Amino acid sequence: MTITITLDDSITPALRRALAAFQDTTPIMTDIAEYMWNATKSNFAEERAPDGSVWARKSPVTIAQYRREGIGAGMILRKDGALNTSVARNAGPDFAEVFVADLPYARMMQFGGKRSQFPNLWGDIPARPFLGFEQEQKDAVSAIISEWVEGLFDA
Secondary structure, three states: OOOOOOOOOOOHHHHHHHHHHHHOOHHHHHHHHHHHHHHHHHHHHHOEOOOOOEOOOOOHHHHHHHHHOOOOOOOOOOOOOHHHHOEEEEEEOOEEEEEEOOOOOHHHHHHOEOOOOOOOOOOOEOOOOOOOOOHHHHHHHHHHHHHHHHHHOOO
């Protein structure tokens, strides 16, 4: 028994476009990195983690320290704006990434830390995740990929 599938001329160009697009997925990876960068920026604006949970409020100790330094209480993780503005993105043929460039305290803000571990702190730092890939982001990235693949066959 033999099954034969014959592609008509209207399908062949779409398959060629799809095969060519899959040789270098930089455009879709760029779209994914852009989405993740915007999602991270939203986390700062909304003071929430990628899973939607609200960041811990500033402690009275932190607020008092800021007052001593002449800084207003302001938004969380925005003492001088460096952390938020250092969020960057990059993409290539097989990767999309969002990261914080060159800030030694970024890890502490993401994961938290205890004053007993870091004596230079004026108090314990609760984790306030701003980078992450939770279900909401996975769903959005899946939708971006689906739209991209569907677009390969439009024309």
